[in-house]
Amino acid sequence: xxxxxxxxxxxxxxxxxxxxxxxxxxxxxxxxxxxxxxxxxxxxxxxxxxxxxxxxxxxxxxxxxxxxxxxxxxxxxxxxxxxxxxxxxxxxxxxxxxxxxxxxxxxxxxxxxxxxxxxxxxxxxxxxxxxxxxxxxxxxxxxxxxxxxxxxxxxxxxxxxxxxxxxxxxxxxxxxxxxxxxxxxxxxxxxxxxxxxxxxxxxxxxxxxxxxxxxxxxxxxxxxxxxxxxxxxxxxxxxxxxxxxxxxxxxxxxxxxxxxxxxxxxxxxxxxxx
Amino acid sequence: xxxxxxxxxxxxxxxxxxxxxxxxxxxxxxxxxxxxxxxxxxxxxxxxxxxxxxxxxxxxxxxxxxxxxxxxxxxxxxxxxxxxxxxxxxxxxxxxxxxxxxxxxxxxxxxxxxxxxxxxxxxxxxxxxxxxxxxxxxxxxxxxxxxxxxxxxxxxxxxxxxxxxxxxxxxxxxxxxxxxxxxxxxxxxxxxxxxxxxxxxxxxxxxxxxxxxxxxxxxxxxxxxxxxxxxxxxxxxxxxxxxxxxxxxxxxxxxxxxxxxxxxxxxxxxxxxxxxxxxxxxxxxxxxxxxxxxxxxxxxxxxxxxxxxxxxxxxxxxxxxxxxxxxxxxxxxxxxxxxxxxxxxxxxxxxxxxxxxxxxxxxxxxxxxxxxxxxxxxxxxxxxxxxxxxxxxxxxxxxxxxxxxxxxxxxxxxxxxxxxxxxxxxxxxxxxxxxxxxxxxx
Numbered sequence: 244x245x246x247x248x249x250x251x252x253x254x255x256x257x258x259x260x261x262x263x264x265x266x267x268x269x270x271x272x273x274x275x276x277x278x279x280x281x282x283x284x285x286x287x288x289x290x291x292x293x294x295x296x297x298x299x300x301x302x303x304x305x306x307x308x309x310x311x312x313x314x315x316x317x318x319x320x321x322x323x324x325x326x327x328x329x330x331x332x333x334x335x336x337x338x339x340x341x342x343x344x345x346x347x348x349x350x351x352x353x354x355x356x357x358x359x360x361x362x363x364x365x366x367x368x369x370x371x372x373x374x375x376x377x378x379x380x381x382x383x384x385x386x387x388x389x390x391x392x393x394x395x396x397x398x399x400x401x402x403x404x405x406x407x408x409x410x411x412x413x414x415x416x417x418x419x420x421x422x423x424x425x426x427x428x429x430x431x432x433x434x435x436x437x438x439x440x441x442x443x444x445x446x447x448x449x450x451x452x453x454x455x456x457x458x459x460x461x462x463x464x465x466x467x468x469x470x471x472x473x474x475x476x477x478x479x480x481x482x483x484x485x486x487x488x489x490x491x492x493x494x495x496x497x498x499x500x501x502x503x504x505x506x507x508x509x510x511x512x513x514x515x516x517x
Numbered sequence: 518x519x520x521x522x523x524x525x526x527x528x529x530x531x532x533x534x535x536x537x538x539x540x541x542x543x544x545x546x547x548x549x550x551x552x553x554x555x556x557x558x559x560x561x562x563x564x565x566x567x568x569x570x571x572x573x574x575x576x577x578x579x580x581x582x583x584x585x586x587x588x589x590x591x592x593x594x595x596x597x598x599x600x601x602x603x604x605x606x607x608x609x610x611x612x613x614x615x616x617x618x619x620x621x622x623x624x625x626x627x628x629x630x631x632x633x634x635x636x637x638x639x640x641x642x643x644x645x646x647x648x649x650x651x652x653x654x655x656x657x658x659x660x661x662x663x664x665x666x667x668x669x670x671x672x673x674x675x676x677x678x679x680x681x682x683x684x685x686x687x688x689x690x691x692x693x694x695x696x697x698x699x700x701x702x703x704x705x706x707x708x709x710x711x712x713x714x715x716x717x718x719x720x721x722x723x724x725x726x727x728x729x730x731x732x733x734x735x736x737x738x739x740x741x742x743x744x745x746x747x748x749x750x751x752x753x754x755x756x757x758x759x760x761x762x763x764x765x766x767x768x769x770x771x772x773x774x775x776x777x778x779x780x781x782x783x784x785x786x787x788x789x790x791x792x793x794x795x796x797x798x799x800x801x802x803x804x805x806x807x808x809x810x811x812x813x814x815x816x817x818x819x820x821x822x823x824x825x826x827x828x829x830x831x832x833x834x835x836x837x838x839x840x841x842x843x844x845x846x847x848x849x850x851x852x853x854x855x856x857x858x859x860x861x862x863x864x865x866x867x868x869x870x871x872x873x874x875x876x877x878x879x880x881x882x883x884x885x886x887x888x889x890x891x892x893x894x895x896x897x898x899x900x901x902x903x904x905x906x907x908x909x910x911x912x913x914x915x916x917x918x919x920x921x922x923x924x925x926x927x928x929x930x931x932x933x934x935x936x937x938x939x940x941x942x943x944x945x946x947x948x949x950x951x952x953x954x955x956x957x958x959x
Contacts, residue, residue, distance in 0.1 A: 403690065404805065406817040408824060412690060418788070419693035484787055485809050 244302045247358070251295040256354050258288040258348040267338035267406065269487035270414050276409030281339065283326055292320045303359070308376045312357040319349035321384040325431075329388065329424065336414050338424075340389045371446040383499065385432025392425035393489040394435065400486065422485060426478055429492050433471040440464060470495040487508035518851060521557075521575055522606035522614050523582055523589075526568035527625040530602040530619075537595050538919045539837065540564035540710070548592055549646045558586050560651040563618070563639040565632065566627050568660070572615060585784075621659045621674065628673040629830040637939070652851065659726060659847045670791065671835040676825030681712040683821040684718055684792040684813065686762055691790055691811055692898055699723035701746060701758040703772075704765035705733040708794055712762045717741040725758070727751050729765070752776045754829035756783035759871045761797035762792040770801050777804040791840045794818065852923065859926045862935045863905070877940040905929070 265281035285419055296317065299307045307313035323346040347455025402411045415421065422453055447454055477483045525538055540548065545562045552560055552573060560573025571585065586603055590596070606614045617623040619636045640657045643649050649657075667673050677683040692698050700721050703712040705728040716724055717740075724743035728734035734745050746754050755761065762902060765771060772791075777800075782790070788809040793800040798814055803811035872895045879887060909925060929935065 399690070403687070403811055406813070406820060408821050417690050417693055419691070422692070482785060482787075487786075 248298050252354050256351045259350050262288050263343045263347045270340050289323055312353045315349045315353035317380050319346040321380050322346045325384045337414055375439050375442040378435045382432045382435030382439055385428050386496050389425045389428035389492045392421050393492040396421040396489050425492055433475050460506040467499045518608045522572045524570045524604045525602050529604050534598050545642055549648050558652045560647055561639050561643040565635050594737040615660055616663045619664040621834045622833050622836050630674050639661040647649035651886050659843045663843045666839045667836045667867050671832045673832040673836050680794055680818045681715055683818040685715045688790050696720045698759040700760035701725045703727045705737040709764035710737055713741045724769045755780040764794045765799050772800040774801045774803045799929050808880045860906055860909055865932055871898055
């Protein structure tokens with residue numbers, strides 16, 4: 244089993260690269276050679292990745308959430324999987340390269356640095372924690388996808404405003420669709436982050452009796468949650484369109500990434516497990 | 518092959534000359550009997566606003582086609598067109614030109630999507646008037662195949678190549694569901710009408726027309742099932758529309774920056790597309806600086822048109838490859854038609870010898886013996902010619918390698934001194950057989 248896990252660990256970045264290359268080639272080239280096969284490559288990659296995550300759980304007797312690089316692999320998977328579901332639901336196939344690129348980066352980092360450990364801190368074996376992590380990771384995948392579509396929206400918006408009718412104009416879906424994809428991903432991300440926060444707050448007093456509500460992790464997460472909350476409600480209640488909504492998504496994503504980096508490296512927080 | 522083609526098109530003459538020579542359906546119907554009587558045994562007349570083409574098999578083998586041109590000019594009572602305004606095509610060149618026309622690569626707007634339908638219609642007129650034969654039918658089968666393959670296998674017809682269609686393409690890059698959007702077309706002239714029709718064809722949810730002259734607006738509104746917005750109250754109504762296309766002949770701006778700013782306030786910044794396809798411009802270009810206002814004028818739309826035209830031109834080599842493939846296929850079939858007359862010649866040559874020999878012994882043997890000898894020689898000739906006949910016929914039916922077919926028929930003619938077999942074509946010197954005869958199997 245260990246040998247299989249090690250082999251798949253090496254293969255996965257290559258598979259994501261092939262999927263990324265297939266989507267990128269299809270985007271840049273107007274020929275339609277890879278329009279169907281790229282989806283098959285992604286499905287195969289996701290199936291093998293699922294098998295890899297299950298194998299790790301069985302072999303090490305804990306879900307693969309006990310170190311940063313196991314989490315990275317799950318993020319790679321959840322971004323790829325969320326994109327795949329979005330592609331199935333909308334049948335918009337032109338934007339995969341921009342999303343799968345993130346899966347590729349996370350999986351490469353994970354595969355290089357991942358540790359194979361049977362020993363994990365007791366606090367990480369809690370069931371509520373498992374739920375908390377799954378919701379948080381899927382939530383972060385949602386806001387990542389939202390930010391990518393937001394960026395694509397801005398690109399096309401600026402191209403249209405400045406009369407540039409090149410690759411971006413020819414190959415991207417229209418502005419309304421990009422805005423919708425970005426908004427729906429943000430809503431899903433926001434809802435899942437809300438669940439993750441609620442579960443975390445329920446679990447927190449029992450796991451860390453001495454925690455502080457001024458902990459940088461809690462403040463950072465709340466800040467991210469508020470940005471998405473305001474953005475989502477503005478769209479729903481004020482019928483906002485375009486750049487204003489997209490800016491919330493992009494700023495929210497940047498703040499979320501900054502918050503993750505700061506709480507995992509610079510600040511002292513209860514949330515440092517690794 | 519003695520197919521002849523005469524063409525007047527955008528490469529050979531100015532628009533007014535092409536327009537002057539344009540033949541409508543009735544005029545083509547009147548011209549065909551004239552052509553049939555004086556020049557062609559079969560043929561076709563294609564006429565669009567950009568070209569008039571006549572293809573046919575002449576009654577007499579002659580490279581002088583000026584009588585046909587004179588006759589055409591007389592039928593339209595035109596004297597300003599000169600013979601230099603016509604291109605002439607012969608044999609393979611005529612077939613290739615017809616294929617090029619049908620594929621759209623010879624059109625003024627490369628990849629024109631209407632030409633194939635117009636070629637088909639022209640052929641149907643000839644068919645209805647009994648002006649077609651087997652070879653012409655086969656040429657047109659191949660022509661239609663060239664046109665269809667060009668559309669299916671290449672991108673020769675892709676992308677907007679007119680300003681009004683480019684405007685619609687930009688609209689589709691902004692809005693997802695055009696059928697839920699409303700559009701206002703200002704100006705009911707030719708350009709405005711084209712834009713309104715494009716939007717209507719794309720299934721726009723609601724369309725309104727505004728024009729200084731109400732009658733013209735009403736006429737266009739009826740055509741596109743739209744409503745009328747009075748020209749005087751235009752500014753107050755702007756906020757009701759997601760797409761505004763302006764194509765008037767006004768000398769100054771009719772929509773100002775403040776008009777759009779005010780409209781955007783009322784729309785709560787919902788996006789709006791402004792297409793200014795008028796020269797001089799109708800809309801203040803400064804409006805493009807407003808958030809969610811997508812302003813495009815003739816210059817920016819021309820960029821799209823030029824890009825798409827270039828993309829279409831890049832596809833021409835692929836279309837030419839299809840034309841060559843279809844030409845090879847057609848001429849393989851056509852040249853194989855020579856085989857059947859050769860078989861006929863060969864059989865009659867052998868039959869001739871048999872009858873000569875039978876005549877020699879007719880009075881030397883009894884009637885009963887003569888019948889036996891006649892029967893025996895008939896069977897013998899049949900068996901001797903069975904294999905060559907079957908082999909040559911196989912070539913004819915399968916349209917096989919043209920070199921094999923030609924070599925075999927030539928050898929056969931040489932060996933048995935079969936004389937000059939009839940050439941392909943219909944009536945070069947009055948002795949030839951018709952194309953129907955050529956493909957007759959026995």
